[in-house]
Amino acid sequence: MLIREFLEKRYSAREYEQKQLSESTIKTIVDYAHEIEASIKSVKVKFIFLKDGAEIFEKLNGYAGYAGVMIKSPHYIGILTEDENYRTQIAASYAMQSLIKKLFEMGLGTCWIDFSKAGERLQDELAGSELKNINYAVSVGYPKKESRFKFVYVPSTSYSSVSNNPYRQISESKSDKSGERLPIDQFVFKDEFGKHISLDELEQRGLADVFSRVRNAPSARNLQPWRFVLQNERIIIAVKNPSSKESMTDAGIMMYLFEGMVHDSGIRGEWSLLPFEEFEYQNDKYAYVGEFRV
Ligand SMILES: Cc1cc2nc3c(=O)[nH]c(=O)nc-3n(C[C@H](O)[C@H](O)[C@H](O)COP(=O)(O)O)c2cc1C
Incomplete structure (x- = not known):
């Protein structure tokens, strides 16, 4: 999909069907995420697929999202970095936005979520990871139809x-x-x-x-x-x-x-x-x- 079309149609989805993604869909996402990680040469960034959305929601409601208002979705994908240098932050969000485009092409909805106060509560999830900084994640799942707003562009x-x-x-x-x-x-x-x-x-x-x-x-x-x-x-x-x-x-x-x-x-x-x-x-x-x- 061209970026032009993606930009016309994209929106932040904040309501999801509580339907899990299939294992093969998750695999497609994780494989693609690895490709993106490998393509970012300047700094180290890693995605973390948080499969049990219900558990993550319980842990983070009150701690992630605007004023602690967590978005409820079947899964989340976080982006991990080794530091908080501006170059790292730019590379991390560049990487995440390219994954978001792929998710959109797969018919999935996403919304960026502020995870800057979530790290401490995600110690179990981050235990096996060499990178520990997490500032942002996206919700991911099938968006509820009514959460979709239409954009109208004037050429x-x-x-x-x-x-x-x-x-x-x-x-x-x-x-x-x-x-x-x-x-x-x-x-x-x-x-x-x-x-x-x-x-x-x-x-x-x-x-x-x-x-x-x-x-x-x-x-x-x-x-x-x-x-x-x-x-x-x-x-x-x-x-x-x-x-x-x-x-x-x-x-x-x-x-x-x-x-x-x-x-x-x-x-x-x-x-x-x-x-x-x-x-x-x-x-x-x-x-x-x-x-x-x-
Ligand atoms: C870095 C970043 C963090 C965001 N954090 C949140 C968030 O914590 N909660 C939320 O509901 N939306 C969040 N958003 C979504 C923005 O509010 C949204 O992109 C903006 O309002 C424009 O709306 P649109 O994405 O539907 O075009 C975030 C977006 C970005 C880029």
Whole structure:
């Protein structure tokens, strides 16, 4: 499945049929997870498939999820890391988002869950593992039909005629209940941070559609901390509140989805990480985290 289609249809599923996945489905997932682990060369990340969802739910309700509100699902998949360096967090969420895409292709629903306070309660589950850090997991199972919200997208060509604010129509086009998204001109800039970029220029560079779709990336508390600066042959990604785990996790998710969207659009290129350097813009802290050379 192309990333474009995945981004159109994806959503965070928070209600599941309490039906277990079959052993062969679990095997397919675990095998694919191993492939992803092996493909991440820069840092060590490992997935942990938590099969007994009911037991995990009992253990973690009150400790994982927003304000301790745990999502009930037949299974969970955690991502384990050796440290909490920003590079590790980016690699871990990049890896998890690629597994999530595979799960979506298999007809399964997922939702990222904050597990940062769950580690201590998962000592039994983590006992045999060489990596002990767990900050995030996803719920996984067959989503209940009613938990599915439909996205409606306006194709990129149809908003360029909107007179005073070409981005308005895009920002209003999502009739989903899963959270509003920033208009493109609030998170994509030209040459330097904060400098406005025209829709014409984005279209000329073949990036209007890319940005109108990657906006649909999931992010912790839907904060959408990602920002992009387009320079000649490079696209830089920055995040707001870079010292938070959430922001770096959101950055890795976005890097996976952006790269996939760009490749699907026939543009080559790859990400490289930038040294961590914080700066301030309008009283908020940001850091550049990666550059994509096209
Ligand atoms: C790193 C991360 C952590 C998240 N943690 C939770 C969580 O603990 N509980 C929850 O209900 N949703 C969680 N979410 C889901 C977001 O709330 C969701 O992605 C966002 O509101 C946008 O909605 P959508 O994914 O349906 O498009 C998390 C998402 C990310 C990326």
